[in-house]
Amino acid sequence: MTLSQVGAAETADAEPSAPAPPTADRSRRTAWTTVGGLLAVLLALTALSLAVGAGEVGPGRVLDYLLDTDGARADSRLALVVGDLRLPRTLTALLVGAALGVAGAQLQAVTRNPLAETGLLGVNAGASLGVVLGIAAFGVQTSYGYLALAFGGAVLASGLVLAIAGSRGGGSPMRLVLGGSAVGATFGGLTGVLIVNSPEAYDRYRVWVLGSLAGVEGWTTLRQLAPVLGVGFVVALLTTRPLSALALGDDLARGLGHRPGATRAAVALAVTLLTASAVALAGPISFLGLLAGFLARAAAGPRVGRLTLLAGLVGAAVLTGADVLARVVARPFEAPVSVIVALIGAPTLIAIVRTRRTAALGLTDTSPGESSARTGHIGRAGRTGRTEEKAPRPDLVVRRGALSLLLPRRSALAALGLAAVLLAAVVVSAHAGQSELDLGSTFRAVFGHGDRLDVLLVQKFRLGRIVAGLAAGAALGLAGCLTQTLARNRLATPELLGVNDGATAAVLISVTASGAFGAWWAGPVGALAAVAVVTAVSGGLGARGYRVLVVGLAMSALASAIIQVAMARRSLSSASSLYVWTSGSLNGRDYEVATPVLIGLAVLVPLALVAARRLAVLRFDDNVASSLGVDPGRVRLVCLLLAVALAGLAVGICGPVGFVALAAPVVAGRLAGPARVPVLGSALVGAVLVVLADTLGRVLISGVEIPVGIVTTVLGGPFLLWVLLGRKGNPA
Incomplete structure (x- = not known):
């Protein structure tokens, strides 16, 4: 509402002969009729409750x-x-x-x-x-x-x-x-x-x-x-x-x-x-x-x-x-x-x-003007509220004969740094709990060098779990990057589409049917089924996916209630073990479980890198994207399917680990800068977060293992506060 509209309204109110707008009277009558009907229903329900x-x-x-x-x-x-x-x-x-x-x-x-x-x-x-x-x-x-x-x-x-x-x-x-x-x-x-x-x-x-x-x-x-x-x-x-x-x-x-x-x-x-x-x-x-x-x-x-x-x-x-x-x-x-x-x-x-x-x-959809105003904040990821950006440094050009490759300087350096941090996290995780090994021996054992027993201990009993964590974290980070860019919202995660609840329900069904803990594929199947139902019921993605979001919230509420009832009616031992999984856990995960996700990543990461070039355009208004030759609906559909597949694979490995899909793209975006969608950086940050959180859960309390999902959830709150309080401007 503009100032001119406010003035016009005041002028109209000052004229005693001006009748009330018919639409206002109709709205008022409808509201009071609704109130009367609700009171009648409430009285009937009260009588029924007493009877x-x-x-x-x-x-x-x-x-x-x-x-x-x-x-x-x-x-x-x-x-x-x-x-x-x-x-x-x-x-x-x-x-x-x-x-x-x-x-x-x-x-x-x-x-x-x-x-x-x-x-x-x-x-x-x-x-x-x-x-x-x-x-x-x-x-x-x-x-x-x-x-x-x-x-x-x-x-x-x-x-x-x-x-x-x-x-x-x-x-x-x-x-x-x-x-x-x-x-x-x-x-x-x-x-x-x-x-x-x-x-x-x-x-x-x-x-x-x-x-x-x-x-x-x-x-x-x-x-x-x-x-x-x-x-x-x-x-x-x-x-x-x-x-x-x-x-x-x-x-x-x-x-x-x-x-x-x-x-x-x-x-x-x-x-x-x-x-x-x-x-x-x-x-x-x-x-x-x-x-x-x-x-x-x-x-x-x-x-x-x-x-x-x-x-x-x-x-x-x-x-x-x-x-x-x-x-x-x-x-x-x-x-x-x-x-x-x-x-x-x-x-x-x-x-x-x-x-x-x-x-x-x-x-309703935001107006083009509002969307364009938001893109100024997107460019800085909402950190300072300023739209001005320093001119980026020139990209790196790698030439080999007639072939050349353009590498964004800041993103490439960030990826190299994250790869080094990831290697250090793997070594620390492999070393955790092994008091007879120093870090040097652990580092050599990771690559198969050193004492044969040390190599067997690290590679056989530690690296399988670590590889599973790496795969799950990378999948979650990449899925979060896609959904946040798709929704233009740093708080958007795949679980809003019912991925976590659908995967959890599928695992519970597989446990009930087979009597044993569900296989890795139960999570992805449940996630894909949940998103398929949500998309079908909502009638498609829509221009901005609002219907999908509302239907996803409704279906998640329904699935969560059913899951809680199922957990409440199982035996205490069975429910306790399932609760650990529903909190997110890498306990018992190994190479066999990680292999399907690694294969999926090998296929989906290149597709995500290709989609990222077109997805970056969607951070602006849809009209701008269309004028640049990008079909917004098709790009959203492809990215949504990629995100759901990645998140479902991750849930199938370690359960619904919270906050990784939220935090990884934010951290990667700050490291890589606003010029690119941080697809590769988000995957690397997600892998680092899951491995470090799993390590912390194993060593924090002696004799007790805290599931990785609980660790990420406890640490996710302070991370959100850092995002919130680290802004110099108003986080609108």
């Missing part, structure tokens, strides 16, 4: 208890079933659903991202760490202990995010996103460290993490957190007007008398209070905040007040309905409510995104 459940008490007796007909409340059994079980559980479902819905809508509004989720501030990760720490370190076993620890961990995580995002000039939406991702990753990695070393903690955690309202008995727990929920709702209500102004831009918001930094801090406080209370009461119910905000935006548009109200009603209705289904679909047992939410929400989200209302959801 359904254990205890064999029908609707008639429930009504007698509510109205105290003929002294029904004096019946101890009726008082137990309705007064102590169903009423508190129903009210908790309504409040928790409303809290997650309002929090999701507020977070999407403040970040200007309709795909933002309530776990963005690290709340879920902080709550999980608090619960696991209480179980593993203090032996906490009570629901009240879980509640206090979950709430404390959630508040601590979101407090850190606010402190990080508010540093160096105040928090922008991107700083909130990066800060939440960083803190959430670090806390999630620490949770993994505790779980890997404590089977008892993992056994309790895998049940709690599914989310459930079955533990709500009586009013004590709800009474303790009701004031916190009330404060959260009030703060969210007070921020609706400032958020509406903030949607016009920070400058206009300041001109209207608002303070953008204070508004974002207030929204973060409201989201923290609401989400932390919800997690403490019902466990980490993921996806509901995203779903409620998305549905509300589809019905009411971007108006913050209506959006917040509708999101609260949608969240309450969805969670109450999911809780009712959780009680009846698997009688006499209860299904995890998070799975029901995912089963309801994923198809709904997919159905909405396949409609033509993507403009109302904020998922």
Whole structure:
């Protein structure tokens, strides 16, 4: 909205005879009609929740208890079933659903991202760490202990995010996103460290993490957190007007008398209070905040007040309905409510995104002007916010007779340096744990020289695992480079397309079918199947792939919920070993497993190098790319298939290792400079990161091996903070 448009709007408002625009009246009527319909649905679901459940008490007796007909409340059994079980559980479902819905809508509004989720501030990760720490370190076993620890961990995580995002000039939406991702990753990695070393903690955690309202008995727990929920709702209500102004831009918001930094801090406080209370009461119910905000935006548009109200009603209705289904679909047992939410929400989200209302959801393509403005930041990878670049040094020209080869000087030097670092990492990894060998002997043994026993020890028992790590890391780094360049977003990774969840599900299926741990091919097959389903359901890649992204998030939520249920129902020993793999591990990996990936890299890396020349053009506007003779759709499809194949091969070796696909292209880009897409450098950096992380996991704690994926996740959070705080400009 421009200043001239604002002035015109003010002029129109000053004229009393000017009628309201018909579209505005129609939108207002539609919104209030939707509110009325949601209230009716909510009342029906509330009545159904009170009438359904254990205890064999029908609707008639429930009504007698509510109205105290003929002294029904004096019946101890009726008082137990309705007064102590169903009423508190129903009210908790309504409040928790409303809290997650309002929090999701507020977070999407403040970040200007309709795909933002309530776990963005690290709340879920902080709550999980608090619960696991209480179980593993203090032996906490009570629901009240879980509640206090979950709430404390959630508040601590979101407090850190606010402190990080508010540093160096105040928090922008991107700083909130990066800060939440960083803190959430670090806390999630620490949770993994505790779980890997404590089977008892993992056994309790895998049940709690599914989310459930079955533990709500009586009013004590709800009474303790009701004031916190009330404060959260009030703060969210007070921020609706400032958020509406903030949607016009920070400058206009300041001109209207608002303070953008204070508004974002207030929204973060409201989201923290609401989400932390919800997690403490019902466990980490993921996806509901995203779903409620998305549905509300589809019905009411971007108006913050209506959006917040509708999101609260949608969240309450969805969670109450999911809780009712959780009680009846698997009688006499209860299904995890998070799975029901995912089963309801994923198809709904997919159905909405396949409609033509993507403009109302904020998922339209950026304008050419905006895209061109972004390319200035892309040129410097967003590090300084400046568009000026020093003239690059001349490239190296290698001639041999009539043949010549042009090598970019900086990229070539960076690749040579990374190759030397990789060799050093291999030697250090081969030496780790071998106290009888010095580094010199290890170095010679790597190349087959020295004492025969030393060579056998290093090459037979160490190098197989190292080669597997090299192959997986190179594949992940290259896949991350392709997806980040493809999406023009340094936070884009293949897992957004459901690669990790699809591969994990395929491995679990292969384990169930064969009774043994899945072969290397299970991961790639699952990854390719997941991406094929996502692409088919979304109707193709689209101009910028927004539909693919939304469908990928929905399918990932559904697959994750199913995976968690499968893990929860396996024996503790089987689930523990599978959990190690799902965290990312090189334990037991050797040449046999690494060979298929090495063959794949030998084929895919040259293809990626060829595609990189055309992919570099896509960092600019699509019109510019087309004018240069590049077909944007074809290049995106080829690069997407390359990235998925590479990521699937890596997951098949060592499981879903996090942050390597994110970090490797960023590091390689800084080393190689902005002139080229750092394809080869990303592969080398990825290999270095995985080998070093695996080495650190083997030697950090004596007698205990920390999976490589947990190490990369713990270290990935500080890396994101480095990316965030290392910028001199505003990271928009």
